[in-house]
Amino acid sequence: MSTPLCPPSIDSVEDLRQLQRLMGVAMYRPLVNDDEELAPEWTDGRPMAEMVGEFIRPNDRLTSEERLAIYSRSYWFRILDCLYDDFPGLRSVLGAKKFHAFARAYLASCPSSSWTLRNLGNRILPFIDQHPEWTAPRTAIARDIAHFEWAQVLAFDEARNEPLHGDDLLGSNPDELRLGLQPYLVFLEVNYAVDDYFMAVRNRDSGMRAEASNTLDHAPVRAAVRRLALPKKQKLWLAVHRCDTDVYFKRITREAFLLFTALQRGQTVSAALEIALQQADPGEDWAKLVKEWFENAATLGWFCARREP
Amino acid sequence: MPANKFNNFTDYGIGVGLRVPHYAHILDKKPVVDWFEIISENFMVDGGRPLKVLDQILEQYRVVQHGVSMYFGNADPLNKEHLKKLKRLVKRTNTPWLSDHLCWGSVDGSYSHDLLxxxxxxxxxxxxxxKVRQAQDFLEVPICVENVSSYAEFHQSKMTEWEFLSExxxxxxxxxxxxxNNIYVSSQNHEFDPFEYVRNVPHHRIGQIHVAGHTRYPTHLLDTHDHPVPDPVWDLYAETIKLGGHTATLLEWDDRIPSFDEVHAEALKANRFLHEHAPVSA
Incomplete structure (x- = not known):
């Protein structure tokens, strides 16, 4: 898309849109010189000062681009701060400097598309997959920890439907019964022990993010992170969930993972069990284990009425 | 004197912003506070801790909603999904009025999370x-539009900010x-008289007032909400309530947040001004 020209006057909604696009382009350009200054050039190489000077009025203390830089810095500091809060484990895996470069690249490629900062990390997994250069040589670990941390964002405030109780299921035919699972529940299959690693780096309050109307005048400041041993390679199946208002995660077996994810996809209980136990060790007492899974899940309130998409 | 029709005929005094670091203190100590202002977006979620905390607060206190992302000034239309979530929250809180900013914040689906x-x-x-009318019709609650602090002006502007706000x-x-505070910050950044601003807006429409602190840099003031309210802002507050009458007032403190008692004490300073400049008639 070619850069819009600045309308000389704002006499219509289209003029307004054009001006807002122009200011957006300038503001969303990554900052330079340790995140303190506006990029010197527009996206097409024209001088930034010339472009911004078309719409921002200077005063006797600040040039047009210096005035715009106040907004650009606030934008970048705010969204970087949000990623710092939501992905402390990823930051620890990559190291502070590399995480900062990764976060800038991610946000430049995937600017916020939601009114809430809560959704800022929702494209981080595809980004890691498409741009492994930002996480190499730790891309596999980075992907697993990012997946785990994004699951916690979802588990924190996704909806909780009325849970089903044992009595609700009495007399149901497992060949026809399709159970819903709570929207806050996320199941993951990972190749590294990210749960142990996360516990080691966890240092944040799980409060809500700081939506407010103030202007940020400083970049995210974090204490130096003591370097930890990277998570060990280990195939794991995890359930990230919420109990009361706190986010928890627990390891589950491969078979339980297959069962619950099949139920999530809308399979009947019978079909889900078949998928789960297809390659199961015949030496195990699966009837007893399956009963335990269902009992534990019901106690945690994981089952709810299924809502067809 | 009761408050005006733009805050739903209620009579609210001094409020405090509900912020995460104070949750435990408020729920445990239950301090006497006339009302809390919440940032709507922090509670426009489907479940979890935010809503549980809010429900606990609502059992004890009156709550007024303040938003940061309706973006009335966007060229783009209002976001219907956002409005639906906001309306659900309005029903939950029973807010007598709600506020958001006279600004823009996103274009073509890219969000700045700022008040531009x-x-x-x-x-x-x-x-x-x-767009304000559309939002007010949909939400079925009075809306108060807030002026923002600004650091830039457009060559294309043809009115003063107070003329624009009034219009x-x-x-x-x-x-x-x-x-x-925003008026004061902008007045310093754009060299206008802040008293001329408050004298030239329709006073009968002032449903709420914000006071806050800011940070002074050599070239500009920044609306950081991380300091006590400075004297020039209190002076402007006094003039505003002299003209607009006894008005619901809230202290904003969003960064480097001190103890709840310290924030509340700073907010209650406004009471002295209200008694002196806008006494409630018997």
Whole structure:
């Protein structure tokens, strides 16, 4: 898309849109010189000062681009701060400097598309997959920890439907019964022990993010992170969930993972069990284990009425 | 004197912003506070801790909603999904009025999460007022529009900020949340008289007032909400309530947040001004 020209006057909604696009382009350009200054050039190489000077009025203390830089810095500091809060484990895996470069690249490629900062990390997994250069040589670990941390964002405030109780299921035919699972529940299959690693780096309050109307005048400041041993390679199946208002995660077996994810996809209980136990060790007492899974899940309130998409 | 129709005929005094670091203190100590202002977006979620905390607060206190992402000044239309979530929250809190900013914040689906300044022209005022009207019709609660702090002005502007604000609120038939700190910050950044601003807006539409602190840099002031309210802002507050009467007032403190008692004590300073400059008639 070619850069819009600045309308000389704002006499219509289209003029307004054009001006807002122009200011957006300038503001969303990554900052330079340790995140303190506006990029010197527009996206097409024209001088930034010339472009911004078309719409921002200077005063006797600040040039047009210096005035715009106040907004650009606030934008970048705010969204970087949000990623710092939501992905402390990823930051620890990559190291502070590399995480900062990764976060800038991610946000430049995937600017916020939601009114809430809560959704800022929702494209981080595809980004890691498409741009492994930002996480190499730790891309596999980075992907697993990012997946785990994004699951916690979802588990924190996704909806909780009325849970089903044992009595609700009495007399149901497992060949026809399709159970819903709570929207806050996320199941993951990972190749590294990210749960142990996360516990080691966890240092944040799980409060809500700081939506407010103030202007940020400083970049995210974090204490130096003591370097930890990277998570060990280990195939794991995890359930990230919420109990009361706190986010928890627990390891589950491969078979339980297959069962619950099949139920999530809308399979009947019978079909889900078949998928789960297809390659199961015949030496195990699966009837007893399956009963335990269902009992534990019901106690945690994981089952709810299924809502067809 | 009761408050005006733009805050739903209620009579609210001094409020405090509900912020995460104070949750435990408030729920445990249950301090006497006239009302809490919540940032709507923090509670426009489907479940979890935010809503549980809110419900606990609502059992004890009156709550007023303040938003940061309706973006009345966007060229783009209002976000219907956002409005639906906001309406659900309005029903939950029973807020007597709600506020959001006279600003823009996103274009073509990319969000700045900031309160960006508007070009002050008649066409923009009409467009903005129409969006405020649409939101007010949908939400079925009075809306107060808040002036923002700004650090940039557009060559294309043809009105003063107070002329623009007045035009929008008159056309939309809505209230104003007059942020006197924002007026002061902008007056220093753009070299206008802040008293001329407050004297020239429709006073009968002032439904709420914000006071806050800011940070002074050599070249500009920044609206950081991380300091006590400075004297020039209190002076402007005194003038505003002299003109607009006894008005619901809130202290904003969003960064480097001190103890709840310290924030509350700073907020209660406004009481002295209210008694002196806008006494409630018997």
């Amino acid at each position: 300044p508007m070009p002050y022209t008649m066409a923009v005022a009409k467009h903005t007022a129409e 929008v609120v008159e056309r939309a038939d809505c209230g104003m949340l007059l942020d006197v």
